[in-house]
Amino acid sequence: MDWLDGTHLPLDEQPHHPRAARRPRLAAPNVENVDFESIGARIPAALVAASPTLMMVAAEDVCWRIARDALRAARPSRLRRRAYAAWYAKMRSLDEKCERLRILVDESLAAF
Numbered sequence: 001m002d003w004l005d006g007t008h009l010p011l012d013e014q015p016h017h018p019r020a021a022r023r024p025r026l027a028a029p030n031v032e033n034v035d036f037e038s039i040g041a042r043i044p045a046a047l048v049a050a051s052p053t054l055m056m057v058a059a060e061d062v063c064w065r066i067a068r069d070a071l072r073a074a075r076p077s078r079l080r081r082r083a084y085a086a087w088y089a090k091m092r093s094l095d096e097k098c099e100r101l102r103i104l105v106d107e108s109l110a111a112f
Contacts (some may be wrong), residue, residue, distance in 0.1 A: 037061060075087055
C-alpha cells in the first residue's frame, strides 16, 4: 500500500512516533461514584439513580460549580470596596447554598 494513493497502513504497521509513549493518557472517568464537589463527597451512582432528591442535588451541584467558577473569575480588586462587598456577599450566598445541599444529601442518605 502506498501513502500517496490515499490508502492507509493498518494500525500495527504504522510507523511509531518516538514521543507517542510519553504522552499522558487520560484516565477513564469513575462511573461508579458521583462526585458532589460542593459538599466534598462521592456517592455511589446506584444510590443517586435511586433517589430523586440526590439526582436533583447532583444537578444543583453542577450549577453551584459553574456559579462558583464564574464568580471566582470575576473577583474585583479589594480596592474597589463596593464591588468587592457585593462579590463577597454572592460568595457567602454560594456557601449557604452549599450548606443546604449538604443537608439534603445527609437527609437523603439517612433514608436509605
